[in-house]
Amino acid sequence: MSSHPQLCHSDCQDCPIRHRAVCAHCDSCELEELEEIKYYRSFEAGQTVIWSGDQMSFVGSVVSGIASLTQTMEDGRTQMVGLLLPSDFVGRPGRDGAPYDVVATTDLVMCCFRKKPFEELMARTPHIAHRLLEMTLDELDAAREWMLVLGRKTAREKIASLLSIIARRDASLTKRGMSGPMVFDLPLTREAMADYLGLTLETVSRQISALKKDGVIHLEGKRHVTIPDMGRLMEEAGDDTDGGFLV
Amino acid sequence: MSSHPQLCHSDCQDCPIRHRAVCAHCDSCELEELEEIKYYRSFEAGQTVIWSGDQMSFVGSVVSGIASLTQTMEDGRTQMVGLLLPSDFVGRPGRDGAPYDVVATTDLVMCCFRKKPFEELMARTPHIAHRLLEMTLDELDAAREWMLVLGRKTAREKIASLLSIIARRDASLTKRGMSGPMVFDLPLTREAMADYLGLTLETVSRQISALKKDGVIHLEGKRHVTIPDMGRLMEEAGDDTDGGFLV
DNA sequence: CGACACATTGAGGTAAATCAAGTTGTGTGG
DNA sequence: CCACACAACTTGATTTACCTCAATGTGTCG
Numbered sequence: 001m002s003s004h005p006q007l008c009h010s011d012c013q014d015c016p017i018r019h020r021a022v023c024a025h026c027d028s029c030e031l032e033e034l035e036e037i038k039y040y041r042s043f044e045a046g047q048t049v050i051w052s053g054d055q056m057s058f059v060g061s062v063v064s065g066i067a068s069l070t071q072t073m074e075d076g077r078t079q080m081v082g083l084l085l086p087s088d089f090v091g092r093p094g095r096d097g098a099p100y101d102v103v104a105t106t107d108l109v110m111c112c113f114r115k116k117p118f119e120e121l122m123a124r125t126p127h128i129a130h131r132l133l134e135m136t137l138d139e140l141d142a143a144r145e146w147m148l149v150l151g152r153k154t155a156r157e158k159i160a161s162l163l164s165i166i167a168r169r170d171a172s173l174t175k176r177g178m179s180g181p182m183v184f185d186l187p188l189t190r191e192a193m194a195d196y197l198g199l200t201l202e203t204v205s206r207q208i209s210a211l212k213k214d215g216v217i218h219l220e221g222k223r224h225v226t227i228p229d230m231g232r233l234m235e236e237a238g239d240d241t242d243g244g245f246l247v
Numbered sequence: 248m249s250s251h252p253q254l255c256h257s258d259c260q261d262c263p264i265r266h267r268a269v270c271a272h273c274d275s276c277e278l279e280e281l282e283e284i285k286y287y288r289s290f291e292a293g294q295t296v297i298w299s300g301d302q303m304s305f306v307g308s309v310v311s312g313i314a315s316l317t318q319t320m321e322d323g324r325t326q327m328v329g330l331l332l333p334s335d336f337v338g339r340p341g342r343d344g345a346p347y348d349v350v351a352t353t354d355l356v357m358c359c360f361r362k363k364p365f366e367e368l369m370a371r372t373p374h375i376a377h378r379l380l381e382m383t384l385d386e387l388d389a390a391r392e393w394m395l396v397l398g399r400k401t402a403r404e405k406i407a408s409l410l411s412i413i414a415r416r417d418a419s420l421t422k423r424g425m426s427g428p429m430v431f432d433l434p435l436t437r438e439a440m441a442d443y444l445g446l447t448l449e450t451v452s453r454q455i456s457a458l459k460k461d462g463v464i465h466l467e468g469k470r471h472v473t474i475p476d477m478g479r480l481m482e483e484a485g486d487d488t489d490g491g492f493l494v
Numbered sequence: 495c496g497a498c499a500c501a502t503t504g505a506g507g508t509a510a511a512t513c514a515a516g517t518t519g520t521g522t523g524g
Numbered sequence: 525c526c527a528c529a530c531a532a533c534t535t536g537a538t539t540t541a542c543c544t545c546a547a548t549g550t551g552t553c554g
Binding site: 069071073074077078079092093095099100126129130132133134137139141145146147148150151152197238240 | 318324384393
């Protein structure tokens with residue numbers, strides 16, 4: 001609280017998301033061009049980064065922290081439609097309005113580019129355009145996988161699916177493998193999980209308690225999760241235990 | 248049934264999806280290159296175009312008819328994750344395996360390209376790559392809008408949402424406007440609608456009957472729909488009646 | 495005509511929502 | 525240091541929207 005996260009990743013070469021973000025395929029020359037137009041922004045947990053319907057003046061990558069994309073109906077029902085983790089891209093080159101709210105779920109640092117210069121750079125830098133297409137296709141896959149979760153899975157399966165996704169993304173970020181027990185902190189409140197899963201927060205709470213009682217997960221406090229057996233969790237999620245890929 | 252749909256749209260210039268498909272931004276020179284590697288394929292209603300997990304040897308555009316993307320769990324629960332209408336693109340340049348089944352929902356004609364040559368052409372034709380990114384972003388928006396439908400809407404709202412989407416896409420294809428009553432044929436069985444909406448077919452049937460009883464829609468036979476008041480339908484869908492854009 | 499795929503309608507059961515207390519934990523101010 | 529407020533969470537009782545199971549209806553095609 002005392003000080004903002006430091007805004008001093010001045011050098012792209014050392015950037016923690018260098019090899020996964022939109023700049024992944026850039027050579028050092030292209031990186032220099034990006035370096036010139038980039039700037040960092042921090043957001044505190046709970047802050048709205050972009051309002052649905054607003055003009056988007058910038059695009060950028062999540063460097064650290066988590067952001068969520070949410071849609072809200074007039075009567076207040078809300079659905080989270082995306083979870084943005086470090087290296088994920090925010091914004092839509094070529095589009096003006098933002099189609100959903102972007103909210104900082106935890107404290108957040110983003111590497112931003114003003115939209116116009118970025119679009120121009122993209123137009124003459126196939127490496128960037130290509131990487132962006134790749135990332136967009138990945139997001140589309142993730143969204144469609146989520147449609148199966150929302151449309152057809154039970155509450156228990158939904159929770160197990162969410163835990164397994166978070167566990168896997170966490171493992172791939174921290175580079176601990178997927179063998180042995182997995183340990184991580186839930187970055188979401190029960191309510192945020194409910195918004196992601198199309199449930200109520202009470203149902204989320206009940207199902208987490210049930211998974212805990214059945215030994216599928218362990219909890220210390222409300223957020224610290226241990227998964228003794230990842231295969232078991234994936235069974236609970238209704239996913240193919242076999243063709244399990246590690247992202 | 249007697250004869251397959253004709254496979255003779257030999258000239259891209261006259262193609263009905265020329266201005267909306269992946270080739271939309273191409274100049275006549277680029278079009279000629281595409282023309283050389285393209286070929287048409289027809290599928291009968293019910294046929295599977297691509298099996299989930301299979302190698303994809305081609306990509307292509309829907310020329311006429313409707314295809315659907317579906318995901319299936321081991322126990323048979325299925326969720327439709329995309330509805331492909333004329334001009335929509337099938338396939339993922341740069342990826343090998345297909346992530347979901349592609350099924351011809353009606354008789355279907357596709358304009359195909361072998362994957363390799365298309366990828367090579369794309370690499371040196373920014374117009375194509377750019378258009379594909381545009382289209383992928385649109386699909387991502389559609390998928391996310393659908394997540395709200397699946398996660399938070401009631402059965403009645405889901406049906407209304409589906410009808411309103413089909414009505415709008417139909418209007419934009421046939422170029423009839425959105426003023427006055429809208430008339431179209433449902434291209435989906437009750438079961439397919441259920442798979443799209445995360446419902447059972449019985450619930451779909453009941454809600455359609457209810458919307459009919461309440462005068463929101465008219466039905467002739469089981470498939471021919473008239474929507475006397477589009478605004479009313481969109482209210483039923485829980486959508487903003489105001490900021491209504493016409494696709 | 496009968497067979498078949500598609501659709502409707504009804505009766506009853508159930509998973510999850512809703513409504514309603516509590517509990518836990520953390521930071522604030524007296 | 526304790527009392528208090530507050531947000532996050534848990535747990536219980538009740539309701540309800542949707543599912544499941546089952547019977548019946550409608551249209552098309554050989």
